Amino acid sequence: MTHFQRNTVDRLDRPSAYFHSRKRRHNRDRDGDEDMKTEPEREPEDPLRDATTLYVGNLSFYTTEEQVYELFSKVGEIKRLVMGLDRFAKTPCGFCFVEYYTHQDALDCMKYIGGTKLDERVIRTDLDPGFEEGRQYGRGKSGGQVRDEYRDDYDEGRGGVGRAIQQERMREADSLREADSDYGKMR
Secondary structure, eight states, rough: OOOOOSSSSSTTOOHHHHHHHHHHHHHHHHHTGGGGGOOOOOOOTTTTTTEEEEHHHHHHHHOOOHHHHHHHEEEEEEEOOOOOOEEEOOOOEEEEEESSHHHHHHHHHHHTTTTTTEEEEEEEEEESOOOOOTHHHHHHHHSGGGGGGGGHHHHGGGGGGGGHHHHHHHHHHHHHHHHHTTTTTOO
């Protein structure tokens, strides 16, 4: 009789939800090509199995590279640190990538540093399959992160309110100003 032991703590290096959803999407796309299946499907290799890179999110826009380096070097030796930048302004936009020399250092960092505060903000850490050039830039329309585009609450550490909402409010203010300037003029 085999005795299966269930862990009480989730593994930190398990594949992310993104990895599973991408796999399901890939399989769904391939289901339409039934005639093309000639070989049995293999389970894709988990890209996070030996990952040494961490994605660090929810940073303040004012957090410096030196602050991040100082905190994350307490867990292990850092190979590379890449700050996330606004695509257009080239200013920090609230995330970074930290690459360690070993997978175990990355796991230790997730365990001990993930969820702690840096610049009065609770930071998030996730394993990342690896940094590639171009990923250091925000993917939002205005150049920053997508999550910051439509935020309607005021967050000083992340630049105030969302940029899309800020632009909408400015347009409304401009149209009101135009209407006020037209008031009382004879036509």
